[in-house]
Every structure is written in structure tokens, then in C-alpha cells.
Amino acid sequence: MYFQRLRKQSLHHDKVAKASWCYPDGTQIPYGVIIICLVLFMIGAFSRTQFQPLRLPYPPGPPPSSWLGGNIKDVPGIKPWLRYTDWKKRYGNLVHFRIYGQHNIIVNDYDTAVELCEKRSNVFSDRPSTTIIDLMGWDFSTALKPYGDHWRVERRMFQQAYKPDVVMSYWDIQTQKVQDLLYGLLTTPNDFRNHIKTVAAAVIMSVVYSHDISPKDDYYVKLAEATVGKLSESIFPGAAMVNAIPILRHLPEWFPGAGFHTFAREARKLTDQMLNAPIAMVEKKMENGTAQPCLASELLSTCKNEKDRMHTKCVCATSYAAGADTTVASIEAFFYVIAKYPDVQRKAQEEIDRVIGNDRIPTFNDRSSLLYVEALFREVLRWMPALPLGLAHGTSADDIYEGQYIPKGASIIVNTWAMTHNPDVYPDPDTFNPDRFFTEDGKLNDDEVLYTFGFGRRVCPGRHLASNTIWLTIATVLALFNMGKKMDADGNEIPVEADFTTGLMTHPFPYECSIVPRSDVAERLILDA
Numbered sequence: 001m002y003f004q005r006l007r008k009q010s011l012h013h014d015k016v017a018k019a020s021w022c023y024p025d026g027t028q029i030p031y032g033v034i035i036i037c038l039v040l041f042m043i044g045a046f047s048r049t050q051f052q053p054l055r056l057p058y059p060p061g062p063p064p065s066s067w068l069g070g071n072i073k074d075v076p077g078i079k080p081w082l083r084y085t086d087w088k089k090r091y092g093n094l095v096h097f098r099i100y101g102q103h104n105i106i107v108n109d110y111d112t113a114v115e116l117c118e119k120r121s122n123v124f125s126d127r128p129s130t131t132i133i134d135l136m137g138w139d140f141s142t143a144l145k146p147y148g149d150h151w152r153v154e155r156r157m158f159q160q161a162y163k164p165d166v167v168m169s170y171w172d173i174q175t176q177k178v179q180d181l182l183y184g185l186l187t188t189p190n191d192f193r194n195h196i197k198t199v200a201a202a203v204i205m206s207v208v209y210s211h212d213i214s215p216k217d218d219y220y221v222k223l224a225e226a227t228v229g230k231l232s233e234s235i236f237p238g239a240a241m242v243n244a245i246p247i248l249r250h251l252p253e254w255f256p257g258a259g260f261h262t263f264a265r266e267a268r269k270l271t272d273q274m275l276n277a278p279i280a281m282v283e284k285k286m287e288n289g290t291a292q293p294c295l296a297s298e299l300l301s302t303c304k305n306e307k308d309r310m311h312t313k314c315v316c317a318t319s320y321a322a323g324a325d326t327t328v329a330s331i332e333a334f335f336y337v338i339a340k341y342p343d344v345q346r347k348a349q350e351e352i353d354r355v356i357g358n359d360r361i362p363t364f365n366d367r368s369s370l371l372y373v374e375a376l377f378r379e380v381l382r383w384m385p386a387l388p389l390g391l392a393h394g395t396s397a398d399d400i401y402e403g404q405y406i407p408k409g410a411s412i413i414v415n416t417w418a419m420t421h422n423p424d425v426y427p428d429p430d431t432f433n434p435d436r437f438f439t440e441d442g443k444l445n446d447d448e449v450l451y452t453f454g455f456g457r458r459v460c461p462g463r464h465l466a467s468n469t470i471w472l473t474i475a476t477v478l479a480l481f482n483m484g485k486k487m488d489a490d491g492n493e494i495p496v497e498a499d500f501t502t503g504l505m506t507h508p509f510p511y512e513c514s515i516v517p518r519s520d521v522a523e524r525l526i527l528d529a
Ligand code: HEM
Pocket: 142, 143, 144, 155, 158, 162, 318, 319, 320, 322, 323, 324, 326, 327, 330, 386, 387, 390, 391, 392, 393, 452, 453, 454, 455, 456, 457, 458, 459, 460, 461, 462, 463, 465, 466
């Protein structure tokens, strides 16, 4: 029965997996043999990771708490960036730890990140291979692709689509979608978290697929959210195990501990739909002549073969996967801090009133005149970086840094949080204080906190688009609304207090705040926009 089951399952898997369980003549290999081979292979593979060819020390780090799992128990499930920042005090800017056979190097300061990810970008531009992510079909994502030809082609497409002069052509879309957000805040302020999610999704869906999302339950947005949600869920012990010991991917689904296969299979279905459904919609519109210009239609019209079409699908789907929730995280952080820091809000509003008056809504053309708003924007990125641990780089060769050994295949975790909360650079780092970006003579300093968008050849190509959406939201919301604490039924203020979630991206947990238009004029401006 097991054999039948395995055969059935193997229909779902790729050819490699099928071949692994049969002799060349097609006879099934007994499971006992397979398991013994797997165990031997794992021990062999694991021992190889322990072998240190150069006899140089790894960077310092916490001693492993178990021979097999290494430091698996030392990495907390909640906000690991705080533990890593603690390790910086004990071990320094470069910290090594191991989980099963996977070597991890935490980079805790800006200069070391530049040295490794930028100056040595020929070695430090890979991504760590993550088996569960491949099994889930997420290897479509340009952001997760290994440093190689496929990534290079798509990276070029990204750079073309989102370079500074091209993103200016998206200003109208962004203005329209931010106006929708303002209207939402005016009419249903308690629903502000949904409005924030909508603005980020609406900008990307419009830029990429020329799709105007429906305000509620948009099919494509729900699909993308469910797919991205699976990615966040993919951090569970079974997944960690198969990531660290990739050979385990060949375990049959029924095998104890191989439940990751079931999870991955379900996730893969969603991933395929997210990749294909919106592109099919654009292609249909192109066929019947109703397609509006957008990134997908532009790229599709230049495709010469199926390979080009595949790259187009990957770039378009990655735009949403990498660009929506990151933008949401930063806008949510802005809403949270503004409700918490009334003095900052007042100062920003004074500047907006003084520079542009209160009879129009700020536009992108005002950006260079609103210095305090710019400082506030930077402080949002710094105070709560959307990706506190960036996106891990990988090493494509062995390397030596200051006499310490960094092996090929190591995961390089850029601890952005430690950088944005380095008290030597940002005194009193937990306080939200835009003034820290001004020089003594009242000019903006040159720290644009751009490193929150990553380093080197893998730096975020969507940073200009993201910066524009976030800035316009900040400037217009400050110009038109007052945010602050809500009152309870007894007239007492409800404190604005929320912790932030753990994940690749971090968001505030739900909290309450009041959002009211600053004046009748502000209300009219929103309604007339
Ligand atoms: C606040 C918003 C955003 C933040 C904080 C952010 C941050 C980041 C970070 C930290 C990385 C990893 C960089 C590295 O590996 O060193 C990254 C990569 C990436 N981002 Fe963004 N991002 C944002 C918005 C966007 C948007 C709007 C798009 C697309 C339209 C986008 C597309 C990408 C892509 C494709 C990559 C992978 C690049 C590669 O691997 O070559 N991001 N982003």
C-alpha cells in the first residue's frame, strides 16, 4: 500500500524526486534502504559542513547548544533582530552561528555590510538556498533567485522598470491611489489599516497590470496576499529542518516529520495562480485590444519566446510580492508614530502650512521644499525598518574577512535593525526624532537611511517607487488630518501602545487611534480631489 501511495505522490513531484525512489529498471527501492542511505548522506553532508578547510576561525558567536542542531535553540522565535543586536555587544560586528549544517553570519554594522555586500559583491550577492521556498514554487521570485543568469536578466528588467526617471511616470497613479486613501480615512477612519493595505496594493497592481483593484475582496489581491501569507507561515520546525538538510526533501510525504511536503504542495498551487492569473488577464486584454499601458503589457509585447514570457511573469509577480507589504509596513509605522508623537505631527503640519498653505493638497513637486517632512520620512524608515533583517544574502565562494573564515553557502543576515538603532550613530535610538537628520545650520544631513533598502547588487530596485508612495502618503495625511489618541466611553484617552510583529516584515499589532480632518477646508479638498 505504501508503494502505491508513494507512486501516487510521486506523480505530484518532479522528475528528480521520482527517479530517487526507483532503480533504473523502474523497480521500487525498499524504504529501509532509502532511509539508511538518507541517514548516511545526512551525516556525510553534515560532517562536511563541520570541516574547516582553511583552519581559520569562524567569526565569534554563541557556542552551539547541540551537536546536530547547533544554535537552533539560541535564535528566538520573536524579534530575533533584538537578540542579534545583543550579540553585537558580546561578539562584535560579525557574528557566526550554525543551525544544523547551515552557517549563518550576522552583519551588525553598516561599514562591514558595505565591505562585504558591496566591495566584495562578486562573492556576497547570492541568496541562501531555501528548500521549502523552492518546494513552494517561490523560486519564481527574482528576490530569491540565486546569483546567476536568470536573476541577471530579471534584475535588468526591474532596473529599467523602476529607475528614478521611469517612476516619475507613475506619479499620476500614485497620486490617484493616495487620494483614494485620503477619502477612505475621511469616511471610514476606523478602517485605516485596510486603507493602508489597499493603497500599497493598488499602486503596484495598477503600475504592473493596469488593474484597478476593487476596494473590497479583490480577487488578485486576495490571491497575492494568500500566497505571500504562505511564505510567512513557512517558518516552522519541519521547514527549518528541510532548509538545513535539503536532502530531506526526498522523504515521502507520509514520513514522520515530512509534513512540509503537504504544506509546500498547497502553497505551490497558490504560487502558480499568483504567477499566471494576472498575466493571463493582461494577455486577454491585449488580444481584444482593451489593454492599458502597464509594465506587464510593455514587457509582454517584447517577448520573443516562452523564456522571455516566464521572466516577465516572474518580474511582475515579484513586484507585488516584494513591493506591497513592505510599503504597507512603512506606512503603518508612520501612522503609529504620528498618533504617539503629537509634537512631531504639529511641527510637520506647521511646515506644510507655512510652505504650501492649507488650500491645496501637497504634491510630489513639493518634496524638496518640505525639509521636516523629509526628515520625518527618513525617521520612519529608521525607527521601524520594514525588513529589520533585510533579505539574507548568500556567499558563492569561501571568503576571509579580518582573519575569519566565511564559508561558501553561508547565509549573510544583514541586521538592519542594529544599524538603525546604533546609539553611536543615532543617539537615543528608540525615540522617534526627525530632528536627528538636521545639521547644526538647519540643513538636512546626507543620511537618507537608504541602507534600509539593502546593499550591493541585490539592493532593492523598487526603492524609488516605494519612497514616492510612502512620502506622498505621509505629506498628504499630515496636511489634511490630525491623528492622536481616541477617548473611551468615560472620556479617558486610550493609550497608543502596540508591539510589532515578527516576520520578514514587521507591522504594528492592532491598536486604536483617532483620525479626523484638520478643518472644513481639508475635508472639502479631499472630497473635491
Ligand atoms: C518600504 C518599501 C520597501 C522596502 C523597505 C524594501 C526593502 C528591500 C530590501 C531590504 C531588500 C533586500 C536587499 C538586499 O538583498 O540587500 C529588497 C529587495 C527587493 N525589493 Fe524591495 N523594498 C521595498 C519596496 C519594494 C518595491 C515597491 C518593489 C517593487 C516594485 C521592491 C522590489 C524588490 C526586489 C525585486 C528585490 C530583490 C532584489 C534582488 O534580489 O536583486 N521592493 N527590498
